[in-house]
Amino acid sequence: MDDFAQSGFNEEPIVRDRSEAAMLLAEKPKGRGLGPLGCLRCRAEALRWGT
C-alpha cells in the first residue's frame, strides 16, 4: 500500500445518504472503548431495562 492509500483517501463514498449513515451509526458505531454493546439500539434497550 502506498502512502496515498495509507492516508485513508477513499474515492468511493462510504454511505448512500444520510438515512444509511444514521442506521450505520445506530447499529455499528465505532469509538474509543466500545464493546459488544456499541450498538445504540442495544444500549438504549439495556438502559430502558436497567441492565
Add this chain to the structure above:
Amino acid sequence: MPRGGVALGYVIAKATGAELDIITPRKLKDPYEPELAIGAVMPGVSAFLNDDVIAARGVYPQYIEEEMAREVEEASRRLRAYRGSRPYPELGGRIVMLVDDGIATGATMMVAARWARGQGAAKVMVAVPFIPKETIGSIERECDEVLYIAAPEFFMAIGQFYAEFLQVTDSEVVDTLKEYWRQKR
C-alpha cells in the same frame, strides 16, 4: 444539529426511542475567509474560541465581539423558526446525544457539548458518521463519548463520504421535527 444532523437524528431517535430536539450552534467566521471557523456560539453558553486560529489570523477582538453578537442573534432567530416557542425538555441528569451529518473543524460541536454540560446532562455523547481523525481528540475533551462510522486522515469535505449529499432546507428541518412531534403525541 441543523440542518443535515436533523435527518440523522430523526432516524436515530426512532431506532433508539430517544427524544429528538434541535439546537442551533453557529460558527464564528474568519473576517477574511468566511469558510474558516474562528470559534462558535450558542445562546446561553460561553463561546468556544479557537485561540490558535485567532492568533494566526490576527483577528481583532472588536470583530470577534461583533461576530459573536450577530451569530447569537441568528442562532436565536433560527431556533424560533425551527421549533417555535416549545419549551426545551429538561436535560438535567439525562443522556444527551449530539448528532450531525459530519464534523469538519468541530467548532459548533464543541460549543454544543459545552451547552449540554451546562444544562446538567449526566452524559454527553457526540454521534457523527464522519470526523477527521485529527479532530477526535479535541471533541473527546468536551464530551464523554464520540461515536462515528469512519475517521479518515484524508478529509476534504463531509460530502465526499456520501453518494448523495443533498442540501437540507429549513422547511425540511421544520417538517422533520413536526413529523417526529406528531408521532410522539
